[in-house]
Amino acid sequence: MENTKDFILKEQAGSTAKKPAPESADAPESDPTDQETTGTENFEGNSQLPAINFATFIFSLNSSALVQFGIMDEPGSGKKIKNLSLAKQTIDILGMLAEKTKGNLAREEEDMLKHILYDLRILYVKEKG
DSSP states (O other): OOOOOOOOOOOOTTOOOOOOOOOOTTSOOOOHHHHHHHOOOOBTTTBOOOOOSHHHHHHHHHHHHHHHTTSSOOTTTOOOOOOHHHHHHHHHHHHHHHHHTTTSSOHHHHHHHHHHHHHHHHHHHHHHO
16 A cells, blocks of 8 residues: 655745646656755756855845844845844844854854854844844
8 A cells, every 4th residue: 555645735826936747656756965965956947046054054044134124125025024023033043053053163154153143133232222
């Protein structure tokens, strides 16, 4: 007896994304490590994404915090929306990562994280005051 799970994909209103073709049982599986190794992903044939590493992960969280501070436009709406509680949560996540990775980072990664945390914490204090 074959055990399969069904997934239902729902298209959001206004979405222009193409629905993925159903996978065939004969289709070869892609190796998820290929994406990490090359550092790029071809999305709908035209986008290149940066390599996935610690620095890009931290920069992604930094960008999220800047959006939550209302400094950068929100990607979905293109509007600036301030949400200080979400910004604080993102800062706390970065702080947790700094603590949990202490002694395991390259000097450049440690310095980058320390400076990003400092800048975001100062920004938070200014916004709250």
